[in-house]
Amino acid sequence: MSAHETFGTYSGPVHTVTDGPSISPLKAGKTVSTATVGPWKLIAGKLVRQKVAMFAGMVILILYLIGLFAEFLAPSLPSTSRPQYTYAPPQGLSFFVTKPDGSSEFNFHVKGYKVEIEKVALRRTFVVDDTKVVPIGLFVKGPRYELWGLIPMDRHLIGPINPNDPMYLLGADRLGRDVFSRLVYGTRISMSIGLVGVVMSLVLGVVLGSISGFYGGWIDTVIQRVIEVVSAMPTIPLWLGLAAAIPLTWSPVNVYFVITIIVSLLGWTSLAREVRGRFLALRSEDFVTAAVLDGSSEKRLIFRHILPSLTSHILAVVTLAVPTMIVAETSLSFLGIGLKPPVVSWGVLLQDAQNIRTVATAPWLLIWPSLAVIVAVLSFNFFGDGLRDAADPYDN
Amino acid sequence: MTDPAEDVVLSVENLSIDFRLRTHILHAVENVSFDLKRGQTLCLVGESGSGKSVTARSLLQIVDRPGSIVGGRILLRNGGAVTDIARLDPDGQAMRAIRGRRIGLIFQEPMSSLSPVHTIGSQIIEAVRLHSDLDKRAARAKTVELLRQVEIPNPDQMADRYTFEFSGGMRQRAMIAMALAGNPDILIADEPTTALDVTTQAEILDLIKRLQVERGMAMLLITHDMGIVAEVADDVAVMRFGRIVERGPVDAIYHDAQHPYTRQLLASTVKLTRHVEGRLPAVAVASQPLRPILSVRNLGKTFGWHGKTNSLRAVDDANFDLYPGENLGIVGESGSGKTTLGRLILRTVEPTTGSVIYHNKDSSEVEVTSLTKKELRGFHREVRLVFQDPFASLNPRMTVKEVIGDPLVVNGLAKGKVLEERVAELMRLVGLDPMGMERYPHAFSGGQRQRIGIARALALDPRIIIADEATSALDVSIRSQILDLLLDIRQRLNLSFIFISHDISVVRYFCDRVAVMHRGKIVELGEAEQICTAPQEAYTKSLISAVPNPDPRDKRMLHRHRFVAPVL
Numbered sequence: 001m002s003a004h005e006t007f008g009t010y011s012g013p014v015h016t017v018t019d020g021p022s023i024s025p026l027k028a029g030k031t032v033s034t035a036t037v038g039p040w041k042l043i044a045g046k047l048v049r050q051k052v053a054m055f056a057g058m059v060i061l062i063l064y065l066i067g068l069f070a071e072f073l074a075p076s077l078p079s080t081s082r083p084q085y086t087y088a089p090p091q092g093l094s095f096f097v098t099k100p101d102g103s104s105e106f107n108f109h110v111k112g113y114k115v116e117i118e119k120v121a122l123r124r125t126f127v128v129d130d131t132k133v134v135p136i137g138l139f140v141k142g143p144r145y146e147l148w149g150l151i152p153m154d155r156h157l158i159g160p161i162n163p164n165d166p167m168y169l170l171g172a173d174r175l176g177r178d179v180f181s182r183l184v185y186g187t188r189i190s191m192s193i194g195l196v197g198v199v200m201s202l203v204l205g206v207v208l209g210s211i212s213g214f215y216g217g218w219i220d221t222v223i224q225r226v227i228e229v230v231s232a233m234p235t236i237p238l239w240l241g242l243a244a245a246i247p248l249t250w251s252p253v254n255v256y257f258v259i260t261i262i263v264s265l266l267g268w269t270s271l272a273r274e275v276r277g278r279f280l281a282l283r284s285e286d287f288v289t290a291a292v293l294d295g296s297s298e299k300r301l302i303f304r305h306i307l308p309s310l311t312s313h314i315l316a317v318v319t320l321a322v323p324t325m326i327v328a329e330t331s332l333s334f335l336g337i338g339l340k341p342p343v344v345s346w347g348v349l350l351q352d353a354q355n356i357r358t359v360a361t362a363p364w365l366l367i368w369p370s371l372a373v374i375v376a377v378l379s380f381n382f383f384g385d386g387l388r389d390a391a392d393p394y395d396n
Numbered sequence: 397m398t399d400p401a402e403d404v405v406l407s408v409e410n411l412s413i414d415f416r417l418r419t420h421i422l423h424a425v426e427n428v429s430f431d432l433k434r435g436q437t438l439c440l441v442g443e444s445g446s447g448k449s450v451t452a453r454s455l456l457q458i459v460d461r462p463g464s465i466v467g468g469r470i471l472l473r474n475g476g477a478v479t480d481i482a483r484l485d486p487d488g489q490a491m492r493a494i495r496g497r498r499i500g501l502i503f504q505e506p507m508s509s510l511s512p513v514h515t516i517g518s519q520i521i522e523a524v525r526l527h528s529d530l531d532k533r534a535a536r537a538k539t540v541e542l543l544r545q546v547e548i549p550n551p552d553q554m555a556d557r558y559t560f561e562f563s564g565g566m567r568q569r570a571m572i573a574m575a576l577a578g579n580p581d582i583l584i585a586d587e588p589t590t591a592l593d594v595t596t597q598a599e600i601l602d603l604i605k606r607l608q609v610e611r612g613m614a615m616l617l618i619t620h621d622m623g624i625v626a627e628v629a630d631d632v633a634v635m636r637f638g639r640i641v642e643r644g645p646v647d648a649i650y651h652d653a654q655h656p657y658t659r660q661l662l663a664s665t666v667k668l669t670r671h672v673e674g675r676l677p678a679v680a681v682a683s684q685p686l687r688p689i690l691s692v693r694n695l696g697k698t699f700g701w702h703g704k705t706n707s708l709r710a711v712d713d714a715n716f717d718l719y720p721g722e723n724l725g726i727v728g729e730s731g732s733g734k735t736t737l738g739r740l741i742l743r744t745v746e747p748t749t750g751s752v753i754y755h756n757k758d759s760s761e762v763e764v765t766s767l768t769k770k771e772l773r774g775f776h777r778e779v780r781l782v783f784q785d786p787f788a789s790l791n792p793r794m795t796v797k798e799v800i801g802d803p804l805v806v807n808g809l810a811k812g813k814v815l816e817e818r819v820a821e822l823m824r825l826v827g828l829d830p831m832g833m834e835r836y837p838h839a840f841s842g843g844q845r846q847r848i849g850i851a852r853a854l855a856l857d858p859r860i861i862i863a864d865e866a867t868s869a870l871d872v873s874i875r876s877q878i879l880d881l882l883l884d885i886r887q888r889l890n891l892s893f894i895f896i897s898h899d900i901s902v903v904r905y906f907c908d909r910v911a912v913m914h915r916g917k918i919v920e921l922g923e924a925e926q927i928c929t930a931p932q933e934a935y936t937k938s939l940i941s942a943v944p945n946p947d948p949r950d951k952r953m954l955h956r957h958r959f960v961a962p963v964l
Contacts, residue, residue, distance in 0.1 A: 286789035294803035
């Protein structure tokens, strides 16, 4: 190219970094230059400084790890029922036993149960018997399972040393099943249904939102009207209708997928709006105009210039959308039209707490699954908020 | 004559303000001292980041977090009593009694300083009643009187109008009326005219000066413009990086500056009051009539529907030629259609009427207005745009190498090692160190970013560069550097420039010919020197004469030419 010769070398002054007002470090030590630090590192740096968001992020991570290793973490299988322990109350973990001579000795255990007859109702109830000691241990042999359906194992993180002894850390349900184990298994389903649902909403939302924001005009009008119609629909009756259409003969896995599709069909609209708004704003930015004048194709404009500026925002919106999905699944299952036993999810667990009698005699059936939902939803919200604040590292 | 010490109403002694940031403490203001005297104007002048606004805000204890006053005193005198503002609680009763009543403040941005949901009148009435025990009727009467003082026509009716019904200059007048509501004896004006057009600026400065003299107020005027300083100041304090580097009477500062920074600041301002030396416009040198490189004929753009009353003719019947190697300036105030004209030529905004004829290197003619999307790409390679905002025009998520190299990559002209060498070459050409190639734009200053933008424009070996307010966002010393850089590049690469600006001094320095735009029309087109020294049209005359002259011995604005545009 001819210009290479005409350019030559520039002999004028080279503009170096200007100095400014004097500064002094807060603490002695080196200051990190952000000159060559990329946007993702800046976002991460901003996020790390938000304590609440980081804590929430840790909780989310722990919840997913629990879901991932549910078989190993649960002391028993979710379906193992022992009718002799119906509505057994939670036992506390103890570390020392007092021997008859008064001295105490280390012995990791839970207390056993004894049966009492309630005098008024003439009902059998279990109470914790402080004199019975059920020794428990870590990494004990318990019921056989297949980790992720692949690896046959029989070790559990925690459990009674004698597999036939009762251990109900969070109590038992109507059929004498371990609520703790069921909650652990439920984490897997409930936390993943949020993710799967959100991924589907994400695809729909980003694609339609991008098209709407980038092309504008009548395409935009049509998509926006569709969004309005979809978001105007009353969700619960619609879910009810769609869920009722699922044939009863379908396997639980199929039902699970259909439920995620139903939930995400309504969840994409807010995401699409967010993406469209960002597209509209970015499309009129100078650097996008510059890219147009550089001769960039539409594809390059979208994928090289606009979407990278959006990804962190999308990530934040997605994080905030997950709890909606979790709550939606819980409500559907609670109403009995979502997931059904034998599948275990937090919503299915809450089904057991539907009548007031159960809640009165066995409040742990209501408390623990609700608590799990609350913790998960709050964590996602706090983390998403933090992510949203950190999403744009360039505004000050 | 009274004792000069008695005239001092406010003295700032060794004021220091720190900003505790995450990684370090920024000493925004260090050991600043000055006095404000009754009936006198002190101009605090400095470039962006010099700490001048923070200093002004500290006088009212409204420094934004995380800034705080860490040392020094701000002594407010009231007869014999002296109050140290720096010791007062920012939210306390004592401080609130000072705000508005003793010290009035005018902000830079009249758009955002007035509430959009209340009438102008009700906002001023509120200010009046805060500082006096007048009833509603009396407060309104006072408000109308204040609006009359700031020369708002029909003040009685205008008081019931909303902010959006006021023009920028009118809003600033209303702001001034509000600042005067508490009868303050000190007025702080923080860049009061920076957001305004040059003719409006002249009127507002006139007004502020007149009110100050009439009321005998002490005024602290914050500005970056040495021209304004020369027009209104009695005393000047030059700030740089949080320190006052020089202080003195205005005449001494302008004609006997001691500090090198003051001299540099003045030199860059004065330099822009003349046409660049040692160079003749390309048209004049040519022995035979040159063929233009770009011809604009009857170009027009109407927003809204044709023929309807609410349609706006942003550009109306524009005609001009651009010759090879020429710098053509397009100058006008906000809303004159100059930016739209630039966009019409590039067709990022589609013209309604007229034609743009581009003469190719092989001397074939191209009708730009009828090019297809694909052909337009070829045109965009030869006619490039440099943007105003050096921050918004660079993708923050791309390194400098990617930004400058993007046009080359897109057009498939270079990649890998060749691309890197070419980017390095372009960076050297615009005076940047190629070592900074891997950095992101946020690591560069405004001037450096603008250089990056210029390098990107040059990457495709263009023939014409349209610079849309390319130096408006820059400090004056950086501005002249960038202009010199553009002139240097023009010489080396034989470019033509269309230079769009509201700043007459910049156009005068940089351009060979100038087109003056007013309400979408080109009202005058001629040699830059002729337009700037002997304008023909009434509008041009008023525009040129409103430009502040950076010489206190020749205050041009006071006897300026006034132009009243006919009502449309």
